[in-house]
Amino acid sequence: MIAAILWLVSCTGRMTHDLSGVNGVEDLKGYSVAVAMGSSYDLMLSEIDGVDVIRLGVGELLVAVEKGRADFCIIDQFQARMLNLESRGLGIKFNNILKGTACAGFRKEDSLLCSRFNSYLRSIRTSGEYDRWLDEWKSASDSMADASFLVYRHEKQLGSRALHVGITITYPYLFLKENNLTGIEVDMFDRFCETAGYSVDYEIYDFSALIPALNSGKIDVILSHMRRTEERAKQVLFSDAYIEGGGAAVYRIGDGMSSTERAGIRERLRESFNNNLIVEQRWKLMADGLWVTVQISVLSIMAAVMAGVLLCRLRMSRRRMVSSPTGIVIDLLRGIPLLVLLMLMFYVIFASSRITGTWVTVMSFGLYYGAYFSEVFRTGMESVDSGQWEAGFALGLGKFQTFSKVVLPQAMNRIIPVLKGEVIALIKMTSVVGYVAVVDLTKASDIIRARTLDAFFPLILVSVVYIVLSWLTGLGLKALERQLTPKSRDL
Amino acid sequence: MIKVRHLKKVFRTPGGGELTVLRDINCDIEKGEVVSIIGPSGTGKSTLLRCLNRLEEPTSGVIEVDGTDILDSRTDINLIRRKMGMVFQNFNLFEHLTILDNLTLCPMTLLGKKREEAERRGMELLGMVGLHDKAGCLPGELSGGQKQRAAIARCLAMEPEIILFDEPTSALDPTMVSEVLSVIRHLANQGMTMCIVSHEMQFVRDVSTRILFLNEGVVYEEGTPEQIFENPQKPVTRAFINRIRTFESILENRHFDLYGLFGKIHTFCNKYGLGTKVSDMVEHITEEMLCGVMPFCGPVKMTIEYSEKTSGLSMTFRQENTLDSILDNTDEDSLSLMMIRGMSSSVTEPENGTVCVELGTVPFCTC
Numbered sequence: 001m002i003a004a005i006l007w008l009v010s011c012t013g014r015m016t017h018d019l020s021g022v023n024g025v026e027d028l029k030g031y032s033v034a035v036a037m038g039s040s041y042d043l044m045l046s047e048i049d050g051v052d053v054i055r056l057g058v059g060e061l062l063v064a065v066e067k068g069r070a071d072f073c074i075i076d077q078f079q080a081r082m083l084n085l086e087s088r089g090l091g092i093k094f095n096n097i098l099k100g101t102a103c104a105g106f107r108k109e110d111s112l113l114c115s116r117f118n119s120y121l122r123s124i125r126t127s128g129e130y131d132r133w134l135d136e137w138k139s140a141s142d143s144m145a146d147a148s149f150l151v152y153r154h155e156k157q158l159g160s161r162a163l164h165v166g167i168t169i170t171y172p173y174l175f176l177k178e179n180n181l182t183g184i185e186v187d188m189f190d191r192f193c194e195t196a197g198y199s200v201d202y203e204i205y206d207f208s209a210l211i212p213a214l215n216s217g218k219i220d221v222i223l224s225h226m227r228r229t230e231e232r233a234k235q236v237l238f239s240d241a242y243i244e245g246g247g248a249a250v251y252r253i254g255d256g257m258s259s260t261e262r263a264g265i266r267e268r269l270r271e272s273f274n275n276n277l278i279v280e281q282r283w284k285l286m287a288d289g290l291w292v293t294v295q296i297s298v299l300s301i302m303a304a305v306m307a308g309v310l311l312c313r314l315r316m317s318r319r320r321m322v323s324s325p326t327g328i329v330i331d332l333l334r335g336i337p338l339l340v341l342l343m344l345m346f347y348v349i350f351a352s353s354r355i356t357g358t359w360v361t362v363m364s365f366g367l368y369y370g371a372y373f374s375e376v377f378r379t380g381m382e383s384v385d386s387g388q389w390e391a392g393f394a395l396g397l398g399k400f401q402t403f404s405k406v407v408l409p410q411a412m413n414r415i416i417p418v419l420k421g422e423v424i425a426l427i428k429m430t431s432v433v434g435y436v437a438v439v440d441l442t443k444a445s446d447i448i449r450a451r452t453l454d455a456f457f458p459l460i461l462v463s464v465v466y467i468v469l470s471w472l473t474g475l476g477l478k479a480l481e482r483q484l485t486p487k488s489r490d491l
Numbered sequence: 492m493i494k495v496r497h498l499k500k501v502f503r504t505p506g507g508g509e510l511t512v513l514r515d516i517n518c519d520i521e522k523g524e525v526v527s528i529i530g531p532s533g534t535g536k537s538t539l540l541r542c543l544n545r546l547e548e549p550t551s552g553v554i555e556v557d558g559t560d561i562l563d564s565r566t567d568i569n570l571i572r573r574k575m576g577m578v579f580q581n582f583n584l585f586e587h588l589t590i591l592d593n594l595t596l597c598p599m600t601l602l603g604k605k606r607e608e609a610e611r612r613g614m615e616l617l618g619m620v621g622l623h624d625k626a627g628c629l630p631g632e633l634s635g636g637q638k639q640r641a642a643i644a645r646c647l648a649m650e651p652e653i654i655l656f657d658e659p660t661s662a663l664d665p666t667m668v669s670e671v672l673s674v675i676r677h678l679a680n681q682g683m684t685m686c687i688v689s690h691e692m693q694f695v696r697d698v699s700t701r702i703l704f705l706n707e708g709v710v711y712e713e714g715t716p717e718q719i720f721e722n723p724q725k726p727v728t729r730a731f732i733n734r735i736r737t738f739e740s741i742l743e744n745r746h747f748d749l750y751g752l753f754g755k756i757h758t759f760c761n762k763y764g765l766g767t768k769v770s771d772m773v774e775h776i777t778e779e780m781l782c783g784v785m786p787f788c789g790p791v792k793m794t795i796e797y798s799e800k801t802s803g804l805s806m807t808f809r810q811e812n813t814l815d816s817i818l819d820n821t822d823e824d825s826l827s828l829m830m831i832r833g834m835s836s837s838v839t840e841p842e843n844g845t846v847c848v849e850l851g852t853v854p855f856c857t858c
Binding site for chain 2: 385387388390391394395406409410413
């Protein structure tokens, strides 16, 4: 994903296609169109021959059009209306693409919950509450996109069933404002839960991961502006429709120079900074993400060290029955891409358990890097001359004493410099945990990008934070290394 | 103090075979003794030493230290090892610790000594081995001889009752051997019980109270230094003590390859630094003997023996399948025999069919 963005950002070549004749989906033939991966627009366009479909994350869609990588992008029309598109040199070409309704999704066997939700929808429709509430939202968002909405939150009801709700950040249906989750759908679902007596727990997923997460039992409800399609209905029990909508095709107007681009670089930077961090206190989301990244890194390193020590011990066992199977396990772990291992653990092995993504991450990283660490430990141990063991034994030291006082300090001198690289790799690799519903630093920037549709600033910021993290880790390990080196003399 | 009975050690070779290094070792080491173990390489001297503190696990047999069977699984071998210091060929100082810390680690860990106390004793011992000013150095900064002296001091810091020396000078530069030997000699004079595996024959002879000669997995010969060095009783001991080098060749019949044989003799003489003059003379005698004297009624076995210790050189020619005396059947005026007698100090026939030619000590002053 990051690579895709860099490719987008770096792309300066602008296409000059004549877009005037395009007034509907049928006219898109021969043009390149950016859509959110796995969305219903994606499915629709894939079936039309001659359309060059570019599948991206939600946050990258507008950037693709801005940079001239795509002629059009399709985003929600409600969202398109509320974004200040003109200021970015963009406009809406046509609306009402794939007009349809969004539904909540439930597990097939959870029909009771589904029918309770449906009856709630019916009741608010008949009482007129639904219309009042929708108008409130529409007027609020029409007037000022970033102003303070009426954020309706209810007290969590203790002791009631907790619903795990999987969402994808989609402005303005589900988004983070001042680090609180809000939006039209969230508002509605909160009201339902209050009436029906559930407590609720929102978890942020990639759109394409929602259905697997539902079916594996990670979540109970999909609330993500999802439309009912035949394909999806095979796997998901959809509720009645609760909101109507359609897509808007966004294109670049004229020379495509946005107002921010016309402004000076300082002005642009200030605006970016303001938009991505200050407005709606988005920096809080970043800070939370950073904290999660740090937590996951620290726990994963500890788990990896423990797993590494254990694997190393087994690998170095004199018994072949122990050492060779361990060698195979290590090779297997090192042979699987980390992301695949992570997804396997989350969606297959721990599918039915309620264990959170954070702990699955720590376990997966622990195993994966444990395999790497164990080999580092082993070479470190083997680099210590066997005479050191013998000298310890001959003086009367026991096995453990010889290990801890003689061999380990010497092995550490050789292990730490190698381990430093692995640890930094681990920290950087934590950026993939967004795939298992953990909002870390990278995912936080994704969420902000999905809201502001600005690629440059959040990514640069995140890169800087990772660089600083790696640098600090390197410093820490260097200090440890110095501590262990026999009397670093001042020569 | 140490009693070894029927000790056997079999190594498994990587190919799945077995290699018996120690077959049946019986020996005793008493308090105050300095026992040296010598013998040809590969006879298990180091293995025997390493079995004594169970760095090698014996295959079978009994080892008792002060009446305790150390091969018993209930024996705490670590307690036994505290009493038995060991000095290694490669020093094995703890590379990450300073010399002083090398000396204090075990007394502090195992004997519960306070740091000040351990360091005071450590400095005393370093002073004794002449390394007082190296206390703060890391092992990597010392020369081989200094390292080995530090390793000996490390042993002493545990106040052992016996020290095992495993070829303490084999890994050292010749210039550094004497400083280590002096320290060991000093310990011997103080009455320390020691068991030494060494190739330094002169040193072993000076310092030992008793010598075990190991050969083919058994204690082949045992005695005081005088007995072993002056008057060894068994042939292998004698050959070893006198450092006898041998050359052997069997010649099937009269039509053997004389010049091929000369080539081999030349190589042998070169290897032990005997020079062209000596090798010419040996070749000469060989030619006269084989072409003029030996009757060749069967294969002839020829042996050259050179003692590196005494520099004595002798040749033996044995005529197989004969009961007759060779010299008696040779004409006393035979030119060959006369030439051989001229070049050697004596020609004898100790038993029928075997002619011994003594060439004397190298370099020959007769020529």
